[in-house]
Amino acid sequence: MTNYKVTNPATGQVEKEFPEATDTEIQQAIGTAADTFSTWSKTDPQERATLLNKVADIYEQRKDELAMIITREMGKPIKQARGELGIVIDIYRYYAKNGPTYLENEPIEDVQSGWAYIQNEPYGVLLGIMPWNFPYYQVARFAAPNLMIGNTVLLKHAGICPESVAAMEDIFREAGFPEGAFTKLYASTDQVSDIIIADPRVQGVSLTGSDGAGAAVAATAGEYVKKVVLELGGNDPFLVLDRDILPKAVKGALTGRMANAGQACNAAKRIIVLEDVYDEFVEQLSEAVNNLELADPAEEDTFIGPMSSASAADGLHEQVQDAISQGATVHAGGDFDTRGGAWYQPTMLTGITEDMRAYSEELFGPVAMVYKVKDEDEAIKLANDTPYGLSAAVMASDEDHARSVGERIETGMVYINEPSKTSAELPFGGVKSSGVGRELGRYGMEEFVNKRLMKFAGKS
DSSP states (O other): OOSEEEEOTTTOOEEEEEOOOOHHHHHHHHHHHHHHHHHHTTSOHHHHHHHHHHHHHHHHHTHHHHHHHHHHHHOOOHHHHHHHHHHHHHHHHHHHHHHHHHTSOEEOSSOSSSEEEEEEEEOOEEEEEOOSSSHHHHHHHHHHHHHHHTOEEEEEOOTTOHHHHHHHHHHHHHHTOOTTSEEEOOOOHHHIIIIIITSTTEEEEEEESOHHHHHHHHHHHHHTTOEEEEEOOOOOEEEEOOSTTHHHHHHHHHHHHHGGGGOOTTSOOEEEEEHHHHHHHHHHHHHHHHTOOBOOTTSTTOSBOOOSOHHHHHHHHHHHHHHHHTTOEEEEOOSBOTTOTTOBOOEEEEOOOTTSHHHHSOOOSSEEEEEEESSHHHHHHHHHOSSEESEEEEEOSSHHHHHHHHTTSOSSEEEESSOOOOOTTSOBOOEETTEESOBSTGGGGSSSEEEEEEEESSOO
16 A cells, blocks of 8 residues: 555545655665766756756646646645745746856955855755645745755655656656756655665755654754754744734735645744734634635635645644633634535634643644734733744734834744745744744755865965
């Protein structure tokens, strides 16, 4: 039995299965990636940029086909799937445009004697371990900068995304990348730790996923002295500070929490509202959530469809029922849709207390939790009372005031007057249990590079 299969969450039907890789196949893939690195790492950055632009062109040409793949794989509404591909295209073009400049030598100022500079050199063969919630985007933000650097990439995707990662591998080949530059691996968890990370030819690991998975991968990588970049979970706060921002805040909270069926690490999971506008906000948001209609993700107008799998919905329901059983108030949803399986009602809860799982755990699904606080100090204290620190959003009519509040939140990213988003040029990453390192922007090319010092005696 294979762990790599396309199970359409809208129907529960298995549509395709893919065989898992053997140990021998994985070892051969590592060998090919290592051999390719020896030549790919020496190519001109402009040549790499040209190929990245070709990748973007192919994504553009195949956008509709590629979007439907992930709609079948993990239930993303088709319009949002095309939106994800738009970001992916931007990422490849961004690194094609800016990558050669980011790789230029960096002079060191005020050298005590002689002169010196830093070279940005390729790092080696890298392993990417990617999740299912944004199947193309998560891969792009890892693969694009590292291929631009001259690294080669092994990609272990989520078990429910075998078709999309196969399509990605085909795109790189069609664009003209050499064999071994980007290689998909239908590997098991044991093969990842015992064969891939343990192999001395693999120099680093990037994982996007849960904090538990990140801790396990980091421990294995540490055993073999491999660098890691970890983008893990989030329990992101969304602060609402005044009445004048209320219409924008309600809309932002709704889309920031419910897009992609709430399955985003930087979604607005904890909505924190000052008490003088709390009642109005709760009334307006609950109306909006109750008006959301679950629909077929393949339909053009669908905003929210099923979750990625029946098991994901089961896990979310356990967290929701734990909160309800301990006194949380349900304003919308709170249970499975009549279709069952992966179909879970858009839900809104208030009255969350510290003894509930929902207070400290990440709820990865369409569940909005709204908290009432007496003032901004309490809002900031609550925002920081979490093991996570990925992103935050602060909504206020006074932008400077919102910024001052945002600067007190322990997080890697703060968005003012909009829900947390992503874009090719903006660095993405968090602190605390949300991970280490950054992706995207210039910082996406700062992680897996050899910052080699070149020091010269005498004058420049």
